[in-house]
Amino acid sequence: MSVLKITIMGIDGYLGWPLAMHLFSRGHEVSGVDNFSRRRNVEEIGGHSATPIKPMKMRLKAYEKSSGNKIRFYQGDLIKTGFTEDVIAKERPDCIVHLGEIPSAPYSMIDVDHCNYTQTNNIVGTNNILFAMRKHAQKCHLLKLGTMGEYGTPNVDIPEGFFEIEYRGRKDKLPFPRQPGSWYHLSKVHDTFNIIFACKIWGLASTDIMQGVVHGLMTDEMVNDDLLTRFDFDEVWGTALNRFCAQAVIGHELTPYGKGGQTRGFIALRDSIECMTITAENPPADGEYRVFNQFDETYSVNELAKHVVSVGEEFGLDAKIWSIENPRVEKEEHYYNPDHERLPSLGFKPVHSLDAELRRTIPKLIQYRDRIEEKKGVIMPSVKWRG
Amino acid sequence: MSVLKITIMGIDGYLGWPLAMHLFSRGHEVSGVDNFSRRRNVEEIGGHSATPIKPMKMRLKAYEKSSGNKIRFYQGDLIKTGFTEDVIAKERPDCIVHLGEIPSAPYSMIDVDHCNYTQTNNIVGTNNILFAMRKHAQKCHLLKLGTMGEYGTPNVDIPEGFFEIEYRGRKDKLPFPRQPGSWYHLSKVHDTFNIIFACKIWGLASTDIMQGVVHGLMTDEMVNDDLLTRFDFDEVWGTALNRFCAQAVIGHELTPYGKGGQTRGFIALRDSIECMTITAENPPADGEYRVFNQFDETYSVNELAKHVVSVGEEFGLDAKIWSIENPRVEKEEHYYNPDHERLPSLGFKPVHSLDAELRRTIPKLIQYRDRIEEKKGVIMPSVKWRG
Numbered sequence: 001m002s003v004l005k006i007t008i009m010g011i012d013g014y015l016g017w018p019l020a021m022h023l024f025s026r027g028h029e030v031s032g033v034d035n036f037s038r039r040r041n042v043e044e045i046g047g048h049s050a051t052p053i054k055p056m057k058m059r060l061k062a063y064e065k066s067s068g069n070k071i072r073f074y075q076g077d078l079i080k081t082g083f084t085e086d087v088i089a090k091e092r093p094d095c096i097v098h099l100g101e102i103p104s105a106p107y108s109m110i111d112v113d114h115c116n117y118t119q120t121n122n123i124v125g126t127n128n129i130l131f132a133m134r135k136h137a138q139k140c141h142l143l144k145l146g147t148m149g150e151y152g153t154p155n156v157d158i159p160e161g162f163f164e165i166e167y168r169g170r171k172d173k174l175p176f177p178r179q180p181g182s183w184y185h186l187s188k189v190h191d192t193f194n195i196i197f198a199c200k201i202w203g204l205a206s207t208d209i210m211q212g213v214v215h216g217l218m219t220d221e222m223v224n225d226d227l228l229t230r231f232d233f234d235e236v237w238g239t240a241l242n243r244f245c246a247q248a249v250i251g252h253e254l255t256p257y258g259k260g261g262q263t264r265g266f267i268a269l270r271d272s273i274e275c276m277t278i279t280a281e282n283p284p285a286d287g288e289y290r291v292f293n294q295f296d297e298t299y300s301v302n303e304l305a306k307h308v309v310s311v312g313e314e315f316g317l318d319a320k321i322w323s324i325e326n327p328r329v330e331k332e333e334h335y336y337n338p339d340h341e342r343l344p345s346l347g348f349k350p351v352h353s354l355d356a357e358l359r360r361t362i363p364k365l366i367q368y369r370d371r372i373e374e375k376k377g378v379i380m381p382s383v384k385w386r387g
Numbered sequence: 388m389s390v391l392k393i394t395i396m397g398i399d400g401y402l403g404w405p406l407a408m409h410l411f412s413r414g415h416e417v418s419g420v421d422n423f424s425r426r427r428n429v430e431e432i433g434g435h436s437a438t439p440i441k442p443m444k445m446r447l448k449a450y451e452k453s454s455g456n457k458i459r460f461y462q463g464d465l466i467k468t469g470f471t472e473d474v475i476a477k478e479r480p481d482c483i484v485h486l487g488e489i490p491s492a493p494y495s496m497i498d499v500d501h502c503n504y505t506q507t508n509n510i511v512g513t514n515n516i517l518f519a520m521r522k523h524a525q526k527c528h529l530l531k532l533g534t535m536g537e538y539g540t541p542n543v544d545i546p547e548g549f550f551e552i553e554y555r556g557r558k559d560k561l562p563f564p565r566q567p568g569s570w571y572h573l574s575k576v577h578d579t580f581n582i583i584f585a586c587k588i589w590g591l592a593s594t595d596i597m598q599g600v601v602h603g604l605m606t607d608e609m610v611n612d613d614l615l616t617r618f619d620f621d622e623v624w625g626t627a628l629n630r631f632c633a634q635a636v637i638g639h640e641l642t643p644y645g646k647g648g649q650t651r652g653f654i655a656l657r658d659s660i661e662c663m664t665i666t667a668e669n670p671p672a673d674g675e676y677r678v679f680n681q682f683d684e685t686y687s688v689n690e691l692a693k694h695v696v697s698v699g700e701e702f703g704l705d706a707k708i709w710s711i712e713n714p715r716v717e718k719e720e721h722y723y724n725p726d727h728e729r730l731p732s733l734g735f736k737p738v739h740s741l742d743a744e745l746r747r748t749i750p751k752l753i754q755y756r757d758r759i760e761e762k763k764g765v766i767m768p769s770v771k772w773r774g
Contacts, residue, residue, distance in 0.1 A: 082497055112518035119514070120507050127506070127570075131499035134774065155559040156552070165543070165552060170540040170722070174564035178580065185512075186584060190510075190577040193565065197573060201716045311437075327674050329588045334555070340485055385588050387521065 006280060007093040008032040009078060009129070010159045011071070011101030012039070012056055015145070015214065015272065016099045017229045021221035023293065024069040024275045031072035031091050033100060038230075038237075041107060042329075045139070046376045047234035049244060050368050051217065054226055062226035078125030088132040088140075095141045095280045096133070100125055101191075105149070105385040106236040113331075115183040121192065122187040130198040141275060141283040142206040147151045148190045148295060148338060150210055152179025153174040153331050158338035160240035161208065161248060161291025182328055182385070196277055197224055199289035206288075207279050212265030212295025215241045216357035229269075231365070233377035240301050243265075244308040245358070246372045249365045250317040258326030260302035265295030265340070268352035275343050282346050293340040294315065296350035305356075311358040315366060327381040392680075393667060394480040395419040396465060396487030396516065398427070399443055402532070402601065402659065403486045404616045408608035409660045410667070412743070418459035418478055420487060424508075425617075425624075427492060427653055434621035434765045437633060438604065439753050441613055448612035465512030467536025471648070475519040475527075482528045482667045483520070487512055487568035488557045488578075491717075492536070493623040493770040502570040509574040517585040527550040529593040530663060530671040531582060533575045535652045535682060535725060539566030539596055540718050545725035548595065569772070586676035593675075596665050597725075599652030599682025601659045602628050603744035604751055618752070621765035627688050628653075630766055631695040632745070633759045635706040636752045641696065643766065646712030647689035648720040654684030655739035664729050665668065680727040685738035691741075698745040702753060714768040 006023055010016045023030050034056065042048060045289050054062065056073060064070055066142065069242070072091075076083040102108070103124040109119035133140050151158045154177070163176045175196065178189045195206050217231050232238045233246035244254040260370025267275070275294045284290050285305070300309075302321075309319045365372065393410055397403045398419025420442065429435060441449065443460060459478075463470040487497070495505035513531070526758070538545045540566055542565070550563045562583065565576045582593050598647050604618050619625045620633035621682050631641040651758040654662070662681050671677050682716050686694075689708075696706045713719065753760065 081503070112515060115518070116468070116511050116514055117582075119510055119577075122505050123506055123510070127503055128499060131502070155562060156554040156561075158555040163554065165554070167543040167550065167552070170543040174541060174543075175566065177564055178563035179562065180580065180584065183581075183584070186577075186580050188575075189580055190506075193567065193576055194506075194570075194574050197567065197570070201772065386591065 002093040004098060004280060006030050006095045007087065007091050009096060009098045010034055011073065012036055012231050013074035013099055017059070017061065017098065018221065018252055019273050019276055020071055020270065021063060021227065022219060022277060024067065025221055031076045033076060033078065033087055034077065035077040037102065040214060040236050041102065042232060044237045045234060045378060047232060047237060047375055048371065049230035050233055050372050051228040052371065053228070053229045053230050058226065063313065064221050065229065078128055079121055079213050081128050083355065084128040085132040089136040092137050093140055095283065096129060096143060097276060097280065098129060098144045100128065100356045102184065104237050105184045108183035109383050109385055112284060116280040118184050119187045123335055126191045127194060130179045130204065133204055134202045138285065140205065141280070142195065143279055144206055146208050146210045147185060147270040148193055148210045148293060149185040149339065150178045150180055150189050151176065152181055153334045153336055154179060155335050158344050160293045160339050161386065168221060194302050199287060205286055207284055208289065208291045209279065211272065211290060211294045212267050213239050213241065214267055214269050215239070216269035216352065217355065219270050219359045220274060225248065233372060234375065235381045236383060238297050241304050242311050245361055245365055246379060248308050248312040248317045249362065249369050250372050250376055252376065252379065253320045254320035255304045255322055255324045256305050257328060258302040258325060259332035260323060261300050262330055263298055263300045263334065264296045264300050266354065267296045267340060268357045270352050271296055271350045275348055278343065278348050279348050292342045293338050294343060295340055298336060299354065307354050307358060311355055311362060313360070315362050327384040328386065329385040391415045391480065391667060393482045393484060395416050396483060396485045396592060397421055398556065398653050399423055400486055401617050402565045404446065405606040405608065405656065406484065406663055407458055408450060408614065409567065409606060409664060409727065411454065413664060418595065419459045419462060420474055422462065422464040424489065428489065429619060429624050432621060432623045432765060434619060434624060434762055435618035435758065437620055437752055437759050438615040439758065440617050441616070451524040451706065453610050455612065456510045465515055466508055468515050471515040472519040474581055476523040479524050482530055483672065484663060484667065484762050485513065485516060485531045489571065491624055492571045495570035496770050496772055498506060501602060502658055505571050506577065510577050510631045514581060517582065518592065520591055521589045526673065528584065529591065530578065530666055531578065531580055531593055531595050532598045534572060535565055535599045535633045535680065536575050537565045537579060538563065538725065539568055540721045540723055541542040541566060541710050542722050546681045547726050547729050554574045560747055568646050571629055583676050586674060588596060590674035592671045592673055595676065595678045596666065597680045598659065599654050599676060600626050601654055602626070602741065603656035603739065603747040604748045606657050607704050620759060621762065622768045623770060626695050626731045628691050631692050632748055632752055633766060635699040635704045636749065636756050637759050639763065639766065640707045641692045641711035642709055643688040643692050644711060645718035647710060648687050649717055650687045650721065652683055652685050652724040652725060653741065654681060654683045657739050658683055658737045662735055665730065665733050677745060679723050681730060682727055684741065686741065694741050694745060698742055698749060702749050716772040736774045
């Protein structure tokens, strides 16, 4: 395997930080960019990470001390065209892993300003990367994080990005229709279309990863708590599963929204990182745009809650489930059968089940119970899709 | 027919101005918004309208003098959330005709700044309208101008927005796949997805018009030259047909790009305005999102050039065709068969053929030949898709 120069956009985030450490442990040379917007945006709605997150300088120092590896870090904002261009011109990476976007559906639904902020931030940041690649890193592989939520929940199987159709007796291979369910999910669809176009006209190469919901907290590189990644549990930044875990730990009922039949694809944090590593190490051809659906198992919201109750019992937690009104507009019972063959065909084998991850996550959250207790007021939903 | 309160976003533009006069002549109450960006953006690339366009104050005065009608005008920028909200709160229109976007593919392709400007301007302006409608005009009908270019040129028929598919034995009705061919066309696709979502979650009503290329210059309400609409003929703001007309008038070869088999849908300005009028007068149901493909005839670029040569001869012009390298990335020979049944089903009958419009356009351009001659340096292409 050849050593890759990899730049991670959004290296301070939930995925970015553990991915950086893992790629380094695989022997790659890693640099990263962040504007710390996630920290600010979580603060804005009154939340904080259940795990205490060190300032970037201390994170980098702690990682260097434990591993001997030095990550080059650039503080700045991808929406500043000149900054993004400068970083890419200086690094000339083989691969950019683009995690540098605002990733919350509820945050984008707060009001018009949060909608516009999410969409312009994500679109302009991605456009700036594409234009900078074209100018300074034409052979670079853009590994872009999209979301399974781009597809919505159609009543047919979901292929990986494209499908062959016959329509009125003629055939073509076309992008599979997208039905995103929030201003945030829409921004990811906008990105997808922009990236397809850039690959087509400029011959750039990209893997657009439609990722399921990631769960879990600990990776092998987190050898001490200074190296932990964040774990958000509030209504805006926490996933349903994170909220259930936090609720179980502080003795609050778990609160699935509506009927709880909403079904999504899930993947463990360690498996997600393994997938991104495999993808980076197996780049597309020049000019190729490809889509990987990256998830392992599908669960309904109710099933998630049951798993948390059951694993919670092993740690002495007595959790109850209490369904509440759904603040979102989404189908609560539906067909869901997305393909996910392309990553396994490159050698990916999921090894971390939901229960296995919960057995690592819950005790760590119990250790930080006070931090959850302190911010328990922001777990229940206040952002409503219908306004 | 009931009288409608109609607000036109982009009332200073090629379509907005003649539409305003026509809607008033149909008895509706018309107001309008513009930030004059089109005037500035055409100036920026060194062009101007072949027809001299009066400042808005003088246009409004000239129209009032000739018709007795008063149009309420708001100068401002739709990307300013407060401004857009104020206008919609004050007008509480029955219908918003949203033409207030940057409409040029080549302009969006100049560089990263023009790409980001086009996309953020169009997306944020539309989002601001949607949020303001939700707050102040829940029953308002958003008549939004998209483009046939959202679909690209697939190898199958193009339905009006949605299609029923069977995929692996299961069925659903889904948005027809979009394959836009420039940053500008992408912005229109982004809008489309955002509007579908707003209608779904808030029950807003919208007609998303996928309009073909509009041709022609004169409408019945233009009773004197102070009331003319603009006619751009430069490489950035002029359509292929407009460029051919201008070239014929000044004795320059007509310059189709590449093989010239690129085929698009076309509609006469007077027919386009009639379509928008019919659409406004036949609104969708509450919460309905519908798509109309709005064009009349399809022509290849080579066919357009031949029509200009032939009609030009009637006015003593001796035009030649001289194909040049295609600056764009597009299929130059392809299948093209889009549906356009929904507007005829509401009573639309196209009455103005390409040749009939050319017979009205060319003499008016001959009258302003000096203005074309003055700016002939910006007709030939310099903006290239591959950069």
